[in-house]
Amino acid sequence: MGVQGLKTYIESSNRNDLRSWAFRDIRLIIDGCNLYYLLYFDCNLDQMHGGDYDAFEKLIIQFFENLAACDISPYVVLDGGADHTDKKFDTVMKRNQQKINEAHDLSMGKRGRVLPTLIKNVLRQLLLKLKVPLVQCLEEADWEIAALAKEWNCPVLSNDSDFYIFNLRAGVLPISHFQWKNVEVDRKTKKKFIQAKHFTLGKFCASFKMNADLLPIFASISGNDYVKLQNIKNPNWEKYSVPGMGNARIDGMLRWLSQFPGPKEAVSALLELTDNEEKVTVQEALLMGIKEYKLISGSLAQFFDSKVIPQSALTGPLQVLPKWTLKPLLEGRMSSSIIDVLVHQRVSLTPQVENFQLTCSNEISRPIRQVIYGLLLLGGKQTENKQALADKAVTGTSKRYVDEYGRQNLRLSNQKVEAIKTKVMEELQLETLYEEPHVVRLQVFLDTLGVSSAMLSGIPRDLQLQMFVTRYWLVNAQPQACQVHLWGLLLGMVYGKLSSTPKTKSGGLDMLLRLKNLQTGRERIYFEDEAKHLYSQWQSCLKWSLNLNRLLLDPLFNPECARLYRGTLVHQVVGELRRGIALESLLMRGSRAEQLFKQLKDAIVSLVGEDFIKNMKTGLEKTQSGYKGQNQLIDDVSSHFEHLMVEDIDDNEDDLNGGNKAKGHKMEISDCLIPIRTRHKAKVRNPGNPSKKYERRCFD
Template structure:
C-alpha cells in the first residue's frame, strides 16, 4: 500500500529513524497492518485454512505487552470501499495477484502470504473480549488514524508507507521496528525498544520542503496516481546524486524536488519533463496528481467522540447512502463492512483462499446466504443486482446475483407460511424491520436461510448453534459432498473449542505434514469456512438471533487436516480424544444433528419426483434402517477396527435418545438389550467405552 518503494528507501537510510523507549502513551494502531505483522511474522501456517487459536494467543500477548508498558491501544480498522471507486484499479490489481498466489500456494505447498479468510473476525473478537478500543471506519482508515493522532498528539503504529507522508506531531512507529517481544525494564518501569519516524527528519535528510512531501508521494506514484502516466516519459533516476549505486528512482525524484519551494511549481515543471502534451492530457495528469496529494490532507477526527463517549461518528462519505441506524454498528465492527459495498456500489468483494485454480470458487457454496443478505439490504422490488468479485479459474470475475429473497431461496414460499412469510416480506421491504422484529422471528429467518430447525439445535450449547447450523448447510450444498472423515475432523475441533490444546498434542511429524496439501480437503474446508463466514454476517445483519461463535475456538487448520489424514491412513484417534464428559456429549450431539441433514437435499429431490403432490410430513425412520446405514458408512473406512465402528453406531443411537429425537427414529428394545448383554459379557469393553468418553469415535 501507499507510496511504492518508500519503505525500502527508509531502510537504506536508517539514520532518519530515532531510537526510542516507548511507554506510557496512547497508541493508534493500524489494525489491518497489525494483522499482517502478527500472522505472517510468527510463522503460522497459511495453507490449511488458518491457525486461529495460535493467532488469538499472539494478539493477547501483544495487548498484554502494551498494557505492561502502560500503553493505551486504540485500534482502527479499514471499512468498505470508497464510493467514488478511486482505488478500483489498485484493488483489482491486488485481487488478481492474490488469486495467482493462492493457486501457487495450493500447487507448491509453500506459503504465499495469503491470509486465512476468518482472520479479521478472530482479530476483532479477541480485541473486543480484551476490552481494547476498536473502531471500524467507513472507508480506508489512513486519514482517520492520522486525524486522531494529530489531535491527540500520539504516535501511529503501522507499516503503511502513507504514514511517512502525513505530518504527524508524535510521528510514526514502524511495525517492523516495534520490538514488542523484547520488552526491557528501567528500574520499575517497562518499555518497548523501537524506532520513531518524523517527517521533519526525512525533510532535513533529503533537504526538501515539508510542504512538498505530498507532491513527492504523488509524483512517485501511490494508490491514486498510476505510475505509467508519469514514468513512461520521466526517468527520475537520472537526477540521482553522484555515487548513488544502484540509481534510485525515489532518490532521484527527491534530488529533483530540492530546487522547488511550492507544490504547484514542482507539478508544472514535471509536466514540462513529459514533453509535448495536449491541454486535455495536461489537465488529466494534473487532476490525478492533485487527487493523490489531497489524500495527505489531515481532516478533523470523526472517531474522537466515538472513542471517548461511544457516540456515532459523523459519516459524510456514506450520509444518505447507508441508513444512519447502521452507523454505530459499523463503527463498532458489529457489522461487516461488506454491507457498505452492497448498499453503495451493489458489489460484494470476496476474499481469496489457498485453492487450486482448476476447482470452482469455494465461495459459490454459500452464495445463497449472501443473496439473502442482498435481499434484506436492497429491499424487494428494487431489482438491483449485486456483482460479486470472485475468481473464475485464475481470472478475477464479476458475477451478477439476484437480490430478491425468493429468487435466492425459491423454496422459501413453500416452506414459510403465515407470520413467518409476512416477516420475510417486511424484511425485504425495509431492513430496519430486523431490529423491530421479535427475536424469535429473526431467528426463524436465519434458520430458514440455513435450512435447519430450531428444534434440531435446541440441545446444543448456544455458542455451537450457529457453527453447527452452518455445518449442516455445508453438508447439504458443498460440491463434491463432504465425506464422513471431514465431518468428524471438523466436529472434533468444534467440541469444547480445545483446539489449541489438541494441536499441542500433535506428534512432531505434523510439522512435516504442514507442507503436504490435499487439494480436495483444502477445497472442502474452504467451502465450510465460507458457509460459516456468511452465516455469521447474516446473523449480524439480523441483530444476532444466535450468539456469535468465537472463531478461535472452532477451527485449527493443521489439526483438522491432520485428523483427516490420520483417518485415511488407518491411524487411531485415541490420542486426540478428550476425557471430560461435556466434550464427549458435545461431539455426540453435533454428530447427531449433522446426520439429520446430511444428504437431505438429495432425498428431498427424490421424494418430490415420486410424490409431486404429496404434502411434506415428518417421516419416521426405523432404527434398523438408521443402524444399517451408519454401519455401512463407518465400516467402509479403515480408521479403526470393526469393534470401534460398532461402538460408534451405538453411540450415535444413544445421542439420538439424548436429544429426544423419537419423532425421527424408533428405538427398539432388542438393541437396548443387546447393548446390556454386550456390557455384561465383556466388562473390559464397557470399561474402555467409559475411559474413551462413551465411544466417541
C-alpha cells in the same frame, strides 16, 4: 499499500531516517489491518490448511498484554468499505488477482501469502473481548488514522508508507521494527518499555532541505494507491541522486523536488515534462494527490471519546446506511461488507487455498449472501436509488443485483448475483429491521440455512450456529464430504473448546496432548485436495452465516471463531483417519473430550438424520483419482514451512500485507476480470460445476 519504494528507501543502510525509541507511557494509534497482516505472516502461522486461528489469537493477546505492561494506550482503527469515489478500484482488483495467484501457489505446495478468511472476524471479536478501543471506519482508514494522530499528537503504528507522507508531528513507528515481543526494563527508572524505530517527517525533510508540502507530489509521481501519473515523460531521476545512495530513482526524485520552494512551482515544472494534450489530466491528478494528504479534523476522536456518529455517515453517499447499523459498524460488531453492498452494490470474495480445478469454494455460500443482499437492497428506500433504476433499465424488472468479485479458474471474475427474499422477509424493511421480533429475525436465519425451528431443541445455544452451518455444508458441499472430514472438523471444535477452558480435567488434557502430537509427530502436515477444498467451503459458509447473524442482530449466539477451526489439526486428523487410526483412539473413554465430541455428533445426526451419515463415504476407501493419500503428498509441502521460518517480510509496501507482489503474475484489470451475468438459477457456470448443486436447496 502506500508509496512505491519509499519504505525500502527509508530503511536502507545508508539512510538515518529511523531513530531508536524506548517506547512507553503514551497513546498509540494502530493501523489494525496492517497489524493483523504483519503479525500473521511475521510469526509464520499456517496458511496452507485454512489457518490456525487460536495461535493467532494468542499472538494478539500477548501483543496487547505487552503494550499494557509498558503503559501504552492502544487505539485500533480498521478499514471499512471501499471509498465512495472508487478511486482505488483498479488497485484493489489487481490485488485481488494477486491473492488468487498466491492462493493457487499455496495450494500447490509453493510459497505465497494469503490470510485465512476469518482472520478479521477473529481480531474484531478478540479486541471487543479484551476491551481494546476499536473503530471500524465506514470507508478507507488511512486518512482518518492520520487525522486522529495529528489531533492527539501521538504516533501511528503501521508499515504503510502513506503515513510517511502525512504531516504527522509525532511520527510513525514501522511495525516491522516494533519489538513488541521483548519487553525491556529501564535500569534507572525500572519502568518497562518496547524498543521501536521512529520516523518523523521533520527530520526526513530536513535532510533534503525540503518543504514538507512537496511530499504529496513526490507520492503522486512515484506512484501510490490513488494517483498514478503514466503520462509524464519519465526523466532520468537517477541523475539527481547522490552517488552510492540506495534506490537512486527515489533519491533523485526527492532531491529534484527539493529545489522548489513549494507545490505550485513543482507542479509547473512537472507540467513542462508533459505533452500538451495531457497537461489538464496530469494537473488534475497532481492536485488530487495533494488533496489526499491534506489533514483536517477527522471524526474518530469523538467516536472514541463519546460514541458520536460521524456527520459524513448521515449525509452524502453513506446516508444509504440505516442509522441503526452505524454504531455496530463503527464498533466493529458488524461486517463492513454491508457498506459495499449498499454503497457500491459490490462484494469482493476472499480467495482461499483450495482445489483450483473445482468451482470456487465461495460458491457454496452464495445463497446465504443472496439473503443478505435481499435484506439490504429489497427492503426500504434503497430500492429506488440510481443503481436500482439502472438494473431495471437493463433487465426490464425491479430485481436487484450485486457484483461479486471472485475467481473462475485462476482469473478474477465478476458475476451479477440476484438479491432474493425468503417468505418471512416479504414484509421486512431494512430501516426497521432492528424492531422486528426475535422470532422473525431467527426464522430468516433458519430459512436461509435450511433448518426448521423444531431442530433448535436439543442443541445447546452456544453450539447452534456452528452446527447449522455444518449441516448446510454437509448438504451442499461439492465434492461430498466423507465421514473423516466431518469427524476431523468436530474434533477441531472439541480441541478449541478444551483449549479455551481454564480448568481442563485430566481426560481433556490427555486428549489435547494426543491431538497436539498429531501435528508434531510427523514431518509433514497432511495436505490433500479434497480436504482443503471442503474446509474452505465450510469456512466460507461460516463467515457469511456470521455476517447474516450480525445483520439480524444476533438471533443466534455468536460463537468465538478462534475456537472453531485449527487448520493444521483438522487436516492431520483426516490424515490419521485415512491411514486407519480408530477415531476412538483419539478420545479417552469417559473423558470430557468424548462427551463434547458425542454432543457435537448427536447434534449433527439430529440435523441431517442417521441415514445421511450412514450413506456418507467413510473416507477409508482405496485412494481414488480425486484424493491424495498420505503417500501421495506434495513433496515440497514440508520444505514450504522451512522456507517460512527464514523468510523475511517483503519490502514491497504496495501490498496491504506488507508486500509480496505475485511474481510472474502480471495482469491488467481488463485482462483479469471475467464478467458473468447470472441470476443464480441453477445454471451450469463451467464444466466442473454440477448443475443445481447450489440451487435454492436451503429453502426446500
